[in-house]
Every structure is written in C-alpha cells, then in structure tokens.
Amino acid sequence: MLQISAANHNFHSSDLTFADENSLQKMARKCRGDILRMTTLAGCGHPGGAMSSVDLLITLYACARVNSTQPADMERDRIIVSHGHTSAGVYSVLGNFGFFPIDEAIAHFRQAGSPYEGHVEHGLPGVEWSSGNLGQGLSAGCGMAVASLVHDLRNHVFVLMGDGEQQKGQISEARRFAVKYGLTHLTCVVDLNQLQISGSIRHVMPQNIRANFESDGWRVLEIDGHNFQEIYRAFHEAVHDRDHCVAIISRTVMGKDVSFMENVCKWHGQALPADLFAQAIAELEQVNDLDRYRQLRHLGTEHLTIRPRPPFQPDIATGGSFLYTPDKLTDNRSAWGKALAEITRQNLERESATPIAVFDCDLTGSVKTDGFAEINPRNFFQSGVMEHHTAVAAGALSTQDVLVFWADFGVFGVDEVYNQLRINDINETNLKLVCTHLGVDVGEDGKTHHCIDYLGLLHNLYHFKTIIPADPNQTDRAVRWLMRQPGNIFLGMGRSKCTVITKPDGSPFFDEHYTFHYGKADILREGADISVITMGAMAHHAVNVADTLAAEGIGAGVYNFSCAKQMDLDTLSRACQTGLVITYEDHNVHTGLGTMVADLLCRHGLAVKLHKMGIQDYVTSGEPKDLLTAVGLDEKTLNLTIRRMIEQYAKSVKETSDLEKTVKLAKNI
C-alpha cells in the first residue's frame, strides 16, 4: 500500500517530495490498469474519464486527511466525486489505498448486488456521497463544509467534478452559497478533459468555466492534471488559502496513458473489448490477468457488503407541548414555527444536544423559520432562490450528525427539486423537509403555486415519510416527534388558518394527552353510515360536515390519515365497515390519498363503494374558500355527496339484504 511522507500529509509542505511523486506515478499506472480491468470485465462503464481523473484522485486520497482504517472519522476531510460515472477510477484508488480489497472491486464492478456500482454509491467506505446525476456534487460539498462550521471542525472538503457537468446551472447556485457563507475550506477540482459524451465540450456547449467561477467570486487555479507536482501544489495553495473558495481547473487527457484511447470520445462511456484490453494492458506494462477476475466474478456478489450509513439518532429535548384552544384560528405553519423555536431554545445550551440547522429559500416569514433565525442565527442558512442547491446541501449536511430542516413552499420544496430529493433518498439522508403552502389553499398565487401533487411525488421516494397534520395541535406534536427521528421526513401544511379540531364535547381533539404516532390514523368522528377519509387542512371541514349531519341522524365517520404513505390498515378496515367511503383531499385526485386508499382496498380485498373527492385539473387564482367551492371540495358539496351516496347505497343494500335473506333461508333449509 502507498505510504506518503509526513511532509506531504494534509498538504503540509508546499511541494511533493521526489519520492512521493514517484510513488504516486507508480500507483497511477496500477490504477489505470485496474480501471481497464473493471470496465472490460463488466463489459461497460466509463474508462475514459476515470483515466483522466485518476491522478487527481490519487493525490487527494494520498495527501488529504483521510484514513482507510477510519473512514468514518468525524475529523476527516470529505472527498466528494460529483461525476460519479468515473466510478472505476474512484474504486481503483480506494481499493489500492486499502479502503476495501481491490480484487473485490475489480471482480464485481457493476455486477448485480455489488456495492461497486456503475456510479459511486455511499455504501462503500471512502465514498461520501452517491452521485450519478450530474451537477449536484458541489452542493453536497457545501453541505459537508457547513457541517465543519456547525461542528467547529478544522477539516477540508474537496469536490471533484467533470467538465461537461459545469453546464448544469445548479453549480452556479452552489458557488454563490459557498462564497456567501465563507466556505473557504471547500475546494473544487474540475477535470477538464475537454470531452463529453457527444464530443468536444466546445462544440456541445461552449463555456468559459474559469470566468463562470470568477464571476461568482471564486479564485481559480489552472494546472496540468497529470503532473503530480502541479496537482499537489494547487491543492496546497487551495487548502492554505483561507480567504477564497478555490477552483482548480485541471487540464487532462481522456483515456490518458493508453495511446489509442487518448482524446478519443468513444471511450467516455464504452469498455475496451478483450483484444484492445490486451493491447492496452501491455502498454501499461501489466499482466493480462482478466481470466482470474472472471473466475472471481462467477462467485457472485452474495458475500459482499453494502454498508448503510450509521444510524442517526438526534439527541433533542422536546419536552412539553403547546395546546391550541378552539377559540382561536391558527395556521399549522405558525404551530410548526413556534414548536421549532421553542425546541431550539430548549436545546441551545444542552451540551449533548444534536445541533439543529435550518435552510430557507427567501421565504422565512411565510414558512415561519424567523423564530429559529433569531434564536440561532449561526445555524440558519439563507439560501436565496436556489432550491436545487439547497435541497442537496441540506441533504448532505443531514448525513453529518446535524438535525437539518429545510422549509419552503410545496412547489419549490417538492416539485422543483424532486430529483434532488430522490438522490437524497438514495443517499440515506436525514432531511426534515417542511413544506407550507400546499393545495389550492395557497389561493391567489394561482396554479403555478398550487402544490397539489406533493403526495403523488413523494410516494415515489421509498424512504421518505410524510406527515400532513390536521390542525395546529397535531402539528405541534408531530414536530416534537420528528425532531427525534432519523431518515427523511416530510411535514406538510396549507397556508390558511384553520379551526382547532375538537372532540364532540368541544375540547381539543389532540389534547394534552395526545402523542403523535407515525402511521396511526385518528378517528375524529365515529359514524355508522359512511366514512370520510381525509388529512391536513381538509379535516376540519369534514368534521364540520359530520357534526351537521349527526344532528340530522346521519352518521358520517371522519378519519384523519395524516401519514398517507404508511396507512393504518386497522383503522382503514374499520372505516370500511360502513361500506361507503369518501376520500376528501385538497390534492390531485389521481395521485393522492384517494388513490392510496383505493390501492390498499384492492390489495386487501376490502370491498366498499369508494368515491374520491379531489382536484381534477389546474385551478385559477382566488381566495381559498372560493377555490374549494369551484373545485367541489367545499363543505356544502361534501354534505351533498355524502347524502347522495347514502341514498344510492340504500337501494343496493336493500337488494343485497334481500339476497342475504334468501341465502340464509336456503342455508336453513
């Protein structure tokens, strides 16, 4: 294994020793051979870029503060590879540096069930962030650099990126964020091999990368990315510059060191066939040992380990709760903001408390994070109108033992950044995403701002939990619950003030004895004739209607499913006993609560008559109450719908009951 002299560790000395330079060169040759082994064995992959980036990677892993025996050490430097398709390069370096057995990486590259995936995945020691979709790595780096501020670490964060991906706008967002927050311990390296899939970057999309970085206030160094001394000196310069974020633009050669691969675009995303491999490995003066690896590959991947992130257990005191009384309207977002502020205050001086950080995208007052910003301004990150960056930065920070909230409007926090949330979910982040302004309850801002698809979108993300509380009291208790949870959790709210849900006796339903349990539905009203399944700000409308009907002797049960993604099957079965179910939601009727209920009913063979009330098309601006009326989600329409369903059902019940009687009769005979 490669040993580097103390002088070059952590970029201490300003130059690379001659001996170290020699060792790195030797290692580079070995790694290039391994890149070819992996890709040819798998029959696919991206050898070209891996071979242009590998000298940068080797220098980094050799000289930065990383350690193969303690890959999760909190004080370590963080190295993020944004152009994840260079995975063969990353694995070759990590494997040869002892993070895992190199033979394993070669043999099982891109094999089903293997951690050595096509794009780098965090399930491997040494890999900090799963990438693949380009342009997100610098944002992840910002998140990890913020972790250094929050935890007061003295480490450095390096982000290695491709040149093609510089075209992604999200990178400019990350650059601005880094400068605003003085993340001078963040360095990025651009592998400028001048080629992307479709050819020269100058032809695909002309760009002045240097000017782009400088226009956002970064210092730019340019180097030969295959000259170890230059690489080292640039890193040294960057690490010791505490006044600037530094970008190192590294001129490299795609397919470097194999004559017929150099600067040939084709090898960006294609593996060498066996004959060319033989030729290439000979050029690299290595033995052609592919057969041995082929045999290893045949053993399969069952013995390999994919390491999940260590579990995150936030230590947060959430004592007490706030009881909202029915005499006053409160919006759920104020309840969230109040609980956040109160809990922040409780934990600010607690030594063992997990630090809390909050990201905002220019909507502090509306999403109610102003209380937090006042109490803990140091951990409040105002990201401006840069949601793509924020989603990733917040996600990355949440993997670093920080309890991270990002609050935004629904259309920005979910719709605009769906893919970033997906990549977060794949990265097993612990993001608490709080979205206000859901539904047509947003009102006058109109259809571009009506977030009526959040549930349908988040339903695609396997590990995201969703909570849509019914009133301020449930919101308060849900916030206290999620403060202590690992994983990705979405807390969703409308904009308007809403009534506190009460019991039939007029006291708060979610009272001082109530504790939030994820996945548990609430029976807000019992009713034997029909069941209304709802959530969020629609719950109090359903309760109002049920109470009106109850006075006329019609029993409409009201069920609050605040955790739509994990339905309470017991309560659902109970709701189904009426035989008539209405789902009632301020959400796209095709993808929301109603569809989730239908899915469950179908799968569990619960036969009922189901009627879905939801939004059928994009809606105009308007006052929320007018919009609810316009789309047929007002209380009057719910009332009428209930009556009509009961009437229609009465007929069919009569027929069924006639049949049942006949059956009974027949059986008796």
Place this chain on the structure above:
Amino acid sequence: MLQISAANHNFHSSDLTFADENSLQKMARKCRGDILRMTTLAGCGHPGGAMSSVDLLITLYACARVNSTQPADMERDRIIVSHGHTSAGVYSVLGNFGFFPIDEAIAHFRQAGSPYEGHVEHGLPGVEWSSGNLGQGLSAGCGMAVASLVHDLRNHVFVLMGDGEQQKGQISEARRFAVKYGLTHLTCVVDLNQLQISGSIRHVMPQNIRANFESDGWRVLEIDGHNFQEIYRAFHEAVHDRDHCVAIISRTVMGKDVSFMENVCKWHGQALPADLFAQAIAELEQVNDLDRYRQLRHLGTEHLTIRPRPPFQPDIATGGSFLYTPDKLTDNRSAWGKALAEITRQNLERESATPIAVFDCDLTGSVKTDGFAEINPRNFFQSGVMEHHTAVAAGALSTQDVLVFWADFGVFGVDEVYNQLRINDINETNLKLVCTHLGVDVGEDGKTHHCIDYLGLLHNLYHFKTIIPADPNQTDRAVRWLMRQPGNIFLGMGRSKCTVITKPDGSPFFDEHYTFHYGKADILREGADISVITMGAMAHHAVNVADTLAAEGIGAGVYNFSCAKQMDLDTLSRACQTGLVITYEDHNVHTGLGTMVADLLCRHGLAVKLHKMGIQDYVTSGEPKDLLTAVGLDEKTLNLTIRRMIEQYAKSVKETSDLEKTVKLAKNI
C-alpha cells in the same frame, strides 16, 4: 389609448421623442395607480415589484412590435415576463394599452375564475408565457427566439426578469444556450430593485449579476430603469446589436412613486390597506374610485374569458410504416429513431409541413436522435447537460407552430425537470417528450439512473399523455401517430433490445394492419384463468410466460396497456373476468400501472383478486436480466406467481361456487 410616434416604433429611431416620453410618463402614473387599485381590491398581490418594473414594461409594449388588435400575429415580438408575481404591473400596462379592458383587470384581479391571476397566465392576450416559479423566463425566451430561427422571422424576443431570481441556476443555462445558438434577437432586462422577499439581495444572496452575464458572453448595459429615455436607448441598442445577446440591468426602486412605499421590502408581497391606499392614490394625483371597482368585483367572474392557446395541428406526412420481424432483436429506441428520421426526410421538402425540431442533452447516440441531426442539422438543438433549461425552451418552442421533440434518459427528462414539465403543462405546450432508459432495464448505471417513477410523476400532470409501447413495431406506429397530435405527449422506452411481440402463430402482433389508437389496450394473449396487465419492455416477458403456461393448459391472458394514463376500461373489464389480475411492470410498485389499475377497479367496482408485481426499493447496478431476477420480475417468478394465484383462487372459487349453488337453489324454491 397611448399612441407612440412612428419613429419610436420597433425602436426605429435612436431616441425617444419628447412627446412620446411625456406620454409614457403619464401612462406610468396611471398604471401605478391601477397596480394599487388591483392589489388593494384583491387584498393581496405584489405591488412593490410591479411598480419598479412598470416603466420597463410600458416602454416595451409601447415601442416593440406588438399590437393589441392582433396579439397572436406570428411576426410579433415576444415579450415574456419571468417574474410573474409582478402581474398587477403587466395587467395595468396591457389593460391600458387595449389588450383587454383595464376595468376588468382591476375589478377581477386574483378573483376565483378570473384570467387576471396572481401570476401572469397565458390565457390573456399579450401574455406569452405563464410564469410564477422563478428562473424559467429566459429559457422560455430562448425557445421563442429559436422559433424565429425555425420560421425565419425578423422579430425580437424580450424577457423581463427580477433580480432575486437571478440566483436560480437555470438562468445560467439559458445564457449559454442563447450564446451558442447566436440568439442575438433575444434581449433580457433585469429589474434591479435590490429587494427580494427577505430583504436586500446583497444580504439574501450576494451576486454579481453583471459579471455572471458577461462570463457567459453576454453584453451588459446598465441603466436607470425609471428614465424613459435611458430605457428606450438601451432597448434600441439591444435590438440593433446583431452580434450579442444583450442584458439590460435596470436600477429601479421598489414601490416607486409612492413616498412611503419606496424601497420598503414589506410591499414586495403585500397590498396596501384601504387607508394607505387612499394616501398613495392621492400622491399619484388620482381619484380614489375603489368603491366602483368593488361593485364590479361583486358581479363575479363568470362573464370573463380565459383563452386557451389556439389549437396546434401539426401537418406531418407519416405515410408508411416499418415492420420489424421476429427473427431479430431491436430496441424500441432504435425504432423511434428510425421512424423520426424517416418522417423527417419525408417532410423536409414538403412546403406545408410543420417544421420539426429536436432537442438533445448530450445523449444523441443513446436516445437515437443522430439520424435527425444528420438530416436536419439546422433544427437540431444540442443543449448539453442543461435539462432544466431544455425542458422549458423546448416547451416554449412547441407553442410556436413547431413540432418539438426532446429526447433524453428518463431520470433527466422526467425526474430532474418535473417542475418544468408541470409549468409546460400549465402553459398548454405541445411538447413531445421521448425518454429512453426507463426501469431497471437501464441496468449497470445503477439506482441514480434507474427511472422507475416516470409514470407516477407524469400521472400528476393533467394534460400529459403517456405511451409506453411494447415492442419496436408498436413504437414505430406510436411515433407516426404522435407526430400529428397536439398537446404534451410522453413516449417511454427501456434500454435493452427486446423481442418483437408475435401472435400465437408467430407473425408480428403489431403487423402492417395495426394502427396505434391512444387509449386502446392490446390483448396480446387470450386466457381464461388469469390476466396479466403489463406495458413496455415487460410485455414480451409476459407473452413468453403465457405461451409456456398455455402449453400446460393454463390460460394466462396478457394485456398491454401502453397508455396507462387513459386506461381502456372495456379491455380492463374483460381482463377482470378471470377474477385474477396480476400487474407486471418495471416500475415503482407504489405509483405505477398496478396502482392505476387498482384505482380503476375500485372506482368501477370491479371485484378481482389483484396482485401487483413491481419494484419495492432502489436497486443496485447490474445486468438488466440479473436485476429483474433480483427484484422478482423475471419470467420464472411471474410463472410461479401465476400458478400460486390460480391455486389459491381455486379454493375460494370452490367456496363461492358452493354459495352460488345455495343461492340458486334458494331462488328456485
């Protein structure tokens, strides 16, 4: 109505005449009053930015080539307002310029059912693009500027933007695209009023807007955005500069011309209460006529018109079809590419043919648009790794009588740009979105690249059609069909080569007599015991299994629902007659075909035993066939599942049949 002298029309003369300057100033005062009328009447809105932008808007609408009597004239200049929250400003100008009655706009601003929405919407004459979510306007402008190239128009495109939204990365993508394609007839104006919702832009997110534009090769002019002569001269300069894309940075004052509103951040997103309105309107030397408008507002919005976009009817000859024979494996994407190329060739010289344009994001070879690029390079737009921009530019172009295709991998064409697609859908675009690399069929590129949620995502977009053809023949025919359709259509495909689906006699199922009908399902195999509902690349696996089982006397029907969003209810009912239904898809099991089927079954009371086969969690890299096995979607597992379900059902059928006999007996008695 304002009349401008001929010299200043279309920015002909280099200066504004004194008389015109005076008229514009008078108009500005009137418009500012109207902005306050609208917002105060509605009790909400964004007066501050509307008042800082309004002088820019007035100059534009007065002097550009736009005409209130012919708002849809093809030769017109296009004016796009990216910061759509300044709607009151836009409506005040359009109304006072005769695009619609100003009194109507004032009275019904932000009222439910009104076209005068909170953010500008294209349902109004003079509004080219619905905006609201920031950072997208310049991309839309690029799309419209491309239309000028495609149609060989001599018009100009103006995009007005806010300063806060400059933080969005997508804008940098649009800048690069504009320079690459020499869109020098595109001018953007940044309203630099220095304030965004949370305060000064310098505090929220420091940014050097000028340097950002210049770093991407734009020419930048800086002006006083309230000095009509300066505004005019800058536009004149920009319109006549045919060497550069020009950005005009306009220093303005939020809340301009009302003393207590100027530079006060609060009035960004808040309307004046009645008392302050009275004070403000007096300062503007206008009468307080709010009561009159209040009365008009009470009349409601039913008499108002929202104008849909004029229907797009592409004139494309799609004659002939290509028949793929079962002796050769072909991937659906090659079939799409071949059909596209062939049809392009057919229409290239046809005088009346609608022009076809194709956008690509650095994946030409993989998404098979290389044929088109060769035949019609002038209409092929290589957008690089800039998906957010591309989604919007392609969408905007598709509203300009061009048949627009954007081809990309699923995770980039859907996941990454979901919100851009949503805004396109709201804009009634006619985008043909072609995504290859769907499902775990993507294989070795791993979980970040497995697009297993496209259907679940697109299901949220009300007007998007989806087509997932089963084999190359159906792909060929679907492409020919969609070439002649308006609206947004998604065509989805896997990566792998797949078998041509055959009839039981071995001939192609989708043969020379087959025509694609949107919403019609295909009965690939009849079967009385169980029904398998599937789509796309899974169809041939289902057919294989059905054929194997048929040989053993088990009747498994195979139903191809290529149009999942518009289910063929007749065929579904028929499939349900077996009592046993399996949905079988290379897609997230929670949000795909299975869930859509469940939803329909539930709503239409079709009682069957449903089993959903799909993907339960993110999947690793690997060869597609290994991944299908790993997730239990291989043919063997389908075969076993069918057998197990039939066995289990046999028992319950027996019980049911006993009961039925009893009933029959009883009835006879």
